[in-house]
Amino acid sequence: MAAVRVEEVLAAAEEQEAEKRRSVVVEKELELEFDLGNLLALDRNPPPAAALRGAGPRREALLRALARDNTQLLVAQLWELPAERAGGAGGPLVARLPEPTFRLPREKPAPRPRPPTRWEQFARLKGIRRRKKTSLVWDEQAKEWRRRWGYKRAGGDPARAWLAEVPENADPEEDQFARLRREKRERVARNEFNRLRNLARAHRAGTAVPAAPLHPTGHQSREELSHVSRVARVSTASLGRFQPRLPKESAEPPSRSGGKKRRFEPLLGNLAAERSRQLEMLRDINSKKPVLDITRAVNKQMRQEEAEAAAAKGKKKQSQRGKRGRRQ
Amino acid sequence: MRPLTEAETRTVFEKLSRYIGENIQLLVDRPDGTYCFRLHRDRVYYLSEKLLKVAASVPRDNLVALGTCFGKFTKTQKFRLSITALDFLAPYAKYKVWVKPGSEQSFLYGNHVLKSGLGRITENTAQYQGVVVYSMADVPLGFGVAAKSTQECRKVDPMAIVVFHQADVGEYVRNEDTLT
Numbered sequence: 001m002a003a004v005r006v007e008e009v010l011a012a013a014e015e016q017e018a019e020k021r022r023s024v025v026v027e028k029e030l031e032l033e034f035d036l037g038n039l040l041a042l043d044r045n046p047p048p049a050a051a052l053r054g055a056g057p058r059r060e061a062l063l064r065a066l067a068r069d070n071t072q073l074l075v076a077q078l079w080e081l082p083a084e085r086a087g088g089a090g091g092p093l094v095a096r097l098p099e100p101t102f103r104l105p106r107e108k109p110a111p112r113p114r115p116p117t118r119w120e121q122f123a124r125l126k127g128i129r130r131r132k133k134t135s136l137v138w139d140e141q142a143k144e145w146r147r148r149w150g151y152k153r154a155g156g157d158p159a160r161a162w163l164a165e166v167p168e169n170a171d172p173e174e175d176q177f178a179r180l181r182r183e184k185r186e187r188v189a190r191n192e193f194n195r196l197r198n199l200a201r202a203h204r205a206g207t208a209v210p211a212a213p214l215h216p217t218g219h220q221s222r223e224e225l226s227h228v229s230r231v232a233r234v235s236t237a238s239l240g241r242f243q244p245r246l247p248k249e250s251a252e253p254p255s256r257s258g259g260k261k262r263r264f265e266p267l268l269g270n271l272a273a274e275r276s277r278q279l280e281m282l283r284d285i286n287s288k289k290p291v292l293d294i295t296r297a298v299n300k301q302m303r304q305e306e307a308e309a310a311a312a313k314g315k316k317k318q319s320q321r322g323k324r325g326r327r328q
Numbered sequence: 329m330r331p332l333t334e335a336e337t338r339t340v341f342e343k344l345s346r347y348i349g350e351n352i353q354l355l356v357d358r359p360d361g362t363y364c365f366r367l368h369r370d371r372v373y374y375l376s377e378k379l380l381k382v383a384a385s386v387p388r389d390n391l392v393a394l395g396t397c398f399g400k401f402t403k404t405q406k407f408r409l410s411i412t413a414l415d416f417l418a419p420y421a422k423y424k425v426w427v428k429p430g431s432e433q434s435f436l437y438g439n440h441v442l443k444s445g446l447g448r449i450t451e452n453t454a455q456y457q458g459v460v461v462y463s464m465a466d467v468p469l470g471f472g473v474a475a476k477s478t479q480e481c482r483k484v485d486p487m488a489i490v491v492f493h494q495a496d497v498g499e500y501v502r503n504e505d506t507l508t
Contacts, residue, residue, distance in 0.1 A: 266331075267366075268381065271364060271377055272362070278356045279356060281338060282356065285338070286350055299478065
């Protein structure tokens with residue numbers, strides 16, 4: 001009896017092993033195409049059409065088996081890759097994936113071209129083409145190459161121009177410097193206005209307008225830039241917790257309420273830690289106090305002088321008393 | 329009720345150290361138990377851990393006071409020490425002033441201490457130093473700020489103020505309603 005049982009057990013074990021081995025090996029008519037960079041496996045084998053027709057549990061089971069087989073083949077391919085242990089001897093086994101070869105289609109629709117601005121339309125009409133300008137210009141005054149505009153430009157800083165010629169047809173009473181400043185202001189305002197109008201036109205036409213804060217114009221204020229940098233810091237998968245930061249930046253990412261909501265330590269938190277922190281603070285406070293207290297030193301000096309003066313006065317009195325006594 | 333923040337703790341410790349110097353360590357680090365400071369409705373309380381655990385279960389609106397009130401934070405976050413802290417200031421005080429029996433009552437009514445009422449004063453007291461005021465029988469009466477250093481106290485005329493009054497035990501009777 002026992003022998004029969006043992007045989008049965010052995011046979012069952014063999015069956016199980018064969019089953020396991022069978023499930024690892026997959027037979028396919030056509031080989032699959034693999035793109036391991038994208039973890040992609042393409043199966044061009046035609047599926048049994050009869051079974052796929054009509055919904056039902058049979059279809060589900062068939063699809064599931066298909067998926068399992070293909071995944072098995074993909075995983076087998078991944079195991080063939082050269083692997084190494086990451087982070088030293090005890091780390092996980094890591095395989096380096098090859099470069100992806102399959103071109104993935106666009107996620108979002110292609111952007112439409114933006115409508116031409118008024119100047120672009122005019123230029124096209126007139127046939128004006130862009131002339132490439134050199135970045136440096138020869139400055140005769142300074143006898144060197146200076147940039148065309150900006151810091152230390154050729155022609156000197158217009159704000160420090162000390163001479164403003166009065167044009168022939170101008171009012172002699174008019175302040176030329178004020179006029180130049182006013183005209184510059186107007187020019188800047190007109191340019192800004194036109195830029196915004198072009199943006200609005202692009203937006204109305206439905207083309208993708210880059211979000212104003214992320215579209216650097218060079219005119220961004222400090223607040224805008226700090227806001228953008230704050231947003232960029234938190235726009236990571238771990239919400240900005242492990243971002244590299246500047247030496248003086250804080251460790252916690254900026255709070256969403258903009259620092260309005262205060263956070264306190266828990267009420268019954270680690271009391272031992274609290275005590276040690278307070279002792280540290282006390283040590284800090286005590287170290288800040290000056291060891292040599294000027295007033296105390298001065299007082300001590302004054303006390304000494306007074307004691308000496310009192311002693312001297314006492315001696316003088318004694319000697320005087322003695323003299324008087326002798327006289328009498 | 330919440331623990332004090334870094335800045336608040338610093339303010340409180342600086343104020344306390346004006347009266348008791350480095351002996352604050354003995355308040356923070358006690359051999360007979362863990363004591364801590366907690367803030368409730370702008371008042372700073374000093375209490376043991378055991379008491380804290382019990383007080384934590386009282387609703388915030390119903391909690392009036394807990395442990396010993398050391399003082400309160402004013403609207404502009406300045407810390408004002410109250411008379412209820414005297415029990416913890418008196419044993420650790422660095423600079424003491426003894427008041428003659430005649431002017432004890434004057435001090436207990438809230439007046440400053442004049443030179444004529446000054447009995448003894450610790451040597452080396454600096455001007456504007458925090459001092460604890462005692463009666464001649466070594467009973468702590470309150471605390472204040474030295475208006476003159478010990479040196480100057482000797483030379484000044486009898487009607488001059490030597491200690492500015494800040495708190496005295498008479499407040500327990502005078503301000504009975506507002507003390508916590």
